[in-house]
Amino acid sequence: MRTVEEPLHSDVAENALVLSTRETNFYRRDVRTACPVVCDPFIAKFLRPHQRDGLKFMFECVMGLRASAHTNKAHTGCLLAHEMGLGKTLQVIALVWTLLKQSPFKRGCPTCRRVVICVPASLVGNWAAEFKKWLGPERIDPKVVEGGDKDAQKSFEEFALSSQRRYNVLITSYETLTAKSEALARANIDLLVCDEAHRLKNASQTTKGAMALSSLKCHRRVLLTGTPVQNDLDELWGVMDFACPGLMGDLSSFKTIYATPIEKAGERGAKEDVVRIGNARRDEVSKLIGPFIHSRKADEINASLLPPKTEYVVFIRLTETQRALYVEQLKAKSMQAMLGRIGKTDDAISPLSAIQTLQKLCNAAALASEAHRDDPIETSSKLCVLRSMFRALPSDERIVIVSGFTTTLDLIALLCEGEKLKYDRLQGSTPPKDRTAIVRKFNTTGRILLLSTKAGGVGLNLVGANRLVLVDSSWNPAHDLQAQARIWREGQTKKCTIYRLLSTGTIEERMFQRQELKGSLARTLGFKSTSTASNGGGSSSTFTQAELRDLFSLVKDTKCDTADRIAAQPGDTPKHWCDDASLTTTDVLLLNVARDELITFVAELPSAESDTTIVCEDDGDEFSNDCPSESDGE
Template sequence: MSLRAFKESLRPCSGSQSSISSSTQYFSSLSQNYDSSVNPRKPPKSSLSQQLLRLQDHHVSLTQTQPKSTKRETLLGSEGNYGDDGEEDEAKKDTIFRPKSESLQLDHTGPYEPLLLSLPGEVPAVQVPPSINCRLLHHQRAGVKFLFELYKNNHGGILGDDMGLGKTIQTIAFLAAVFGKDGESSDLRSRNHNQPQKPVLIVCPTSVIHNWEDEFSKWSTFSVAIYHGANRDLMIDKIEAHEVEILITSFDTYRIHGGTLLKVEWEIMIVDEAHRLKNEKSKLYKACLEIKTQKRYGLTGTIMQNKIMELFNLFDWVVPGCLGTREHFRDYYDEPLKHGQRSSAPETFTKVAEERKQHLVTVLRKYLLRRTKEETIGHLMRGKEDNVVFCAMSELQKRAYQRMLQLPDIQCLINKDLPCSCGSPLKQVECCKRIVPDGAIWPYLHRDNPDGCDSCPFCLVLPCLVKLQQVSNHLELIKPNPKDDPDKQRKDAEFASAVFGTDIDLVGGITQNESFMGLSDVKHCGKMRALEKLMLSWLSEGDKVLLFSYSVRMLDILEKFLIRKGCCFSRLDGSTPTGLRQSLVDDFNTSPSKQVFLISTRAGGLGLNLVSANHVVIFDPSWNPAQDLQAQDRSFRFGQKRHVVVFRLLAAGSLEELVYTRQVYKQQLANIAVSGKMEKRYFEGVQDCKKFQGELFGICNLFRDLSDKLFTSEIIELHEKQEMEHANSANASADITGIGMSFLPYKEAFQVSTESEDDNSSEDDGKKKAKPVLEDAGIVYNHRNEDIVNSRPGIKGDRESSMHIEDNVQVSFVPGIRRKSDGQANNIQSAASSKLRKKRQYSALALFMGMGDVQLSKWLLSATPEQREKLLQNYKNKKAKLPGT
């Protein structure tokens, strides 16, 4: 190459400066328009009945490329419409589950310099490598700083972010900074003498071991080994030779072979899904206590699952003694918080509970960092709606459920505290009815011990609960499983025969139904009947659905149901090979033809990223609320571009209602103890307290007949009634000016009335003439979980400020208008104030109708749009005639 040609090649491009200038202007404009601290409004929440109303339009063709434009009706609620008029018109289209994609927003302010963790001027400097830091979100950088502060102070802590916020990535960034990784070399010989010389131990579920390994390879240059499987002993030799920096093992391996790992001196121990350490009596917990390092870190999105004492076990592992002794924690925190949440708790109890709650939260904040999706990446997501749908059981299911409650096994448990019929002063459980030789379940459990066991008859509780849940889900589940041993099949056949009774021919006998058409038929299963109606609406719109169930046999039935409906689906359960799972996930996310993903809740609760789905159905609830929330978060996580709608299906009048109300109870206690939030007091029962078992706890409540009532609905309605009476007595002179409806869209709540108020019978006509849209689907009641689990801020200043209501009610409901705030605290105040205002407005409208809040909600579900509009017009006219309006 000549010298001239070489100089020409070095000359800058003539358009480079203009290109750089235009690029700089573009990113500058993004910086001005983008404010990550303010979350834009989420799209209006969907209506369950609106989806079913689509089914009545016989003119909609599945081959249409554009959905028919209809008037949006939102019955269950609205958080506001889109920001401007153009988006408001767009929102009128019937595309609520496929919202218009927003323009790409780039964060050009992301740091491209190392994130310094050590103090300025401190040598050696501890910093996050630029190759990692430039890819971290703002909340993740804060998490890395939190972990390093704990490390610097030589004690442990909990990173308790919501699932999907990148706890794994934050941990890797923290370790890369501590070990001085620069992202270029993995040579252990280049390590600085001031950096840790000891390895790091990571204990996690088996299903995510390889996920940890993959993330380490993507983000940094650690020497990683896996202590799991047949060749695990070879890893110990590598550790002794200082060839391993990170050792990853599973819970089971650590529990069994922890003695070998305890011989190694560890710099840091990290436990993923740390809520597994909730039980102080488990072998895993005891093995983790024996680790010698004080730098113990737990990663979990569900810090507390069932009991407040779980908090003590977890924090006593990461920072021993930080919460005092076990007895002190139980007396000072656990008991006051539980009794203060009782619905009829005296005022002195509630005051003590408030003080202890604030004190506990203050102590936990020293060792706990917890952020939610709404606080961190809410502006990047479209929101989630968690619907709880109560489905009527089929008549055959109801009869089978009633017969089961009459079995000798369950009657023995129900009548355990009654005087014995033999004339003895002892209770039945202590005398003649301790064993049940004529039962349908007891003889098989004690086939090797005819005299019973030490736990009799309480050993029957769990098997009976499992059978009741099976009847609630599908009658085929109580029939013998051909894969079981002959003795169990014979026992299950006798049990099924007793439960089916005279209906045995209607269910095809006591043997498992092999008929494809019979298993896929929905007539004998209330939940499948509702699912059929909902799925037809979703799939016609091109939505993708995740369908969870705890029972593999139930997944088999649902699989035949999907085949009959012509759905293209994928399936993942415990029998799916580990190496095949990720390929199934990738195929579902990328294939437009895959509409439904059948997932076993136990196998698919962790490690799956299914953001292509915007609908989640949980077919059967869990006693542990965290498991249902983990299933929801397979779809609702970073990368989700659409509004996620969750449907939890419950069999109305069955044990599942009690399962759900206990979920609410546990979620409320967790919000109180961990976050210091205020929660509504629905229940009289107190966990682990025989004196206050109330409506939730105790064996008699578990096996209570709920077929003639809506258990959950009545509890909520009673609470709303008491709350309204309390509000009326506190402010008897309060008027009902400025009332809108939080359950209806803004345009319906505030449009100008053009009709007179002469028709006073509109409400009655609506009740009589309204066709119940949800009745065809067998849905008798539904609500949003977020409306029941209140989750209000617990800070006193926020709570007091939320009581001040602005005079201009209409402005707070206008779509696209966002209150200006100076910080996150003001945003919290605004949200709390808005929610309280909407609640009062809805209650006032219910009072105008002469109903309770729940009754009005039921009426709205079955009312036509014209009837709802007429109701609001009549109410507005009457409100205008009140003095002072």
């Protein structure tokens, strides 16, 4: 009589998380040694329903149980596209622990012996801490390698030795792996995990980082990102081709057959046949990538699991100094030439540069004029608003202040010092070795954290804070959403409040109105829109001359240009764009700000923002324009 191999953990226990059974159809599996794989109950008990589903999905993918709908070819990579704050790290830790200890082919044998986890530099310490938190140092001791010095080279070489058995998991940064990849290229890696995988969106995969990762001998690849599509479908191809090489064909064919028709279908005024073809191609792409992408939305999951979250869009009038400088900038010859109102000038300015100049001016007059460096606070409406917020912040709460400009963070630091408030600061230039300590300190004893938009978009856990202010908005709404998710995520115990500051009638309102353009591509493939207001289609990289003129303007006689534009559209205006929340709010910070009469309008967004179309005039020639990125040394 044949002996039946029993699983390492009971597959019939209550709430057992069974990943495969004896009947699961693995390629070339000997039924005589086949063994069920069951997630260790020590960690399975912490997994929520969506995390259990995510773990099963990743296991099936890396074990070759899922195949292309077109070719029926199995792939061993996948993309876990759960939005920020849904516990992707815990799911991966559960997967890694399972593969290190169990195999469906034979009891007592591991599926993987070496696992490499590649993450942004700011998250190396966080990943190591998460392994310790969920498994304990007695179960697993990951090798953590930071920096690109000789020690990193030696650590990689030691990990790569076929004879070494102490370390099964290597956690390192993209930068370190890129610099020292040749040391790992000789090793047989059984599983590669890439966090914040939208870094791999470069379609050509010719960047040093992508080439370094591709050089590793590993066919099992798990990619993690909450924002797989940020700009265009080429990015989706880049990410998925790395996870599942060949799944979507070559880039040129993908663009011709899928990307171009889909994007044309989303353009304003697209003909019925164009829309029909684009929708059909979109459905084909969804079927193609569907087996290898697991997507979950934070609002749907967290609404029932976390304390409530309130989001305010706070419209603020410019100070008289800012307004005068703003008008002066708009009337400048370089600006007028860019807008086509006069001929070209010697001091020509690009749209990107002009956008950033006006953004910084909306933050503070001191950032646009040397004459106001001596009085940066009083000549900035946003800094005055922040001062009122700081003064009203309850003593048992913490707040995160986010800006895309380090010069703006400099002024906010100056404000904190003037108010005798202690603060922590984290930005792109912060050394990786210091970041974990800064986060830990803030979450336990901190009060105010100054955070750059880009640094805030890479998985930081800031649940010690329950309030967050977006001082300025990124042109890419995914960056803002990632920053917001730092506080409203797994582990949060307090009600959270998000404040987005916008200067009334300025370019900031225009950017806010257009952010839905970035989300339209994501929505076509079933991902959550990465924005809060709809724009009605089109490409964010192309503007008509009329749209440029609309973007670079100042609406003077309005409390909220966004609300005015929405009200002018056919149909009912959403209630939150009709009612000024500043008149009814009980939020202690907003109540204190309202006393200074700097607020012109406050919209309290519903938990799931409705699609509201804001239409801009279109009567000119198209102007090609790439999205500006946050700067000032980031």
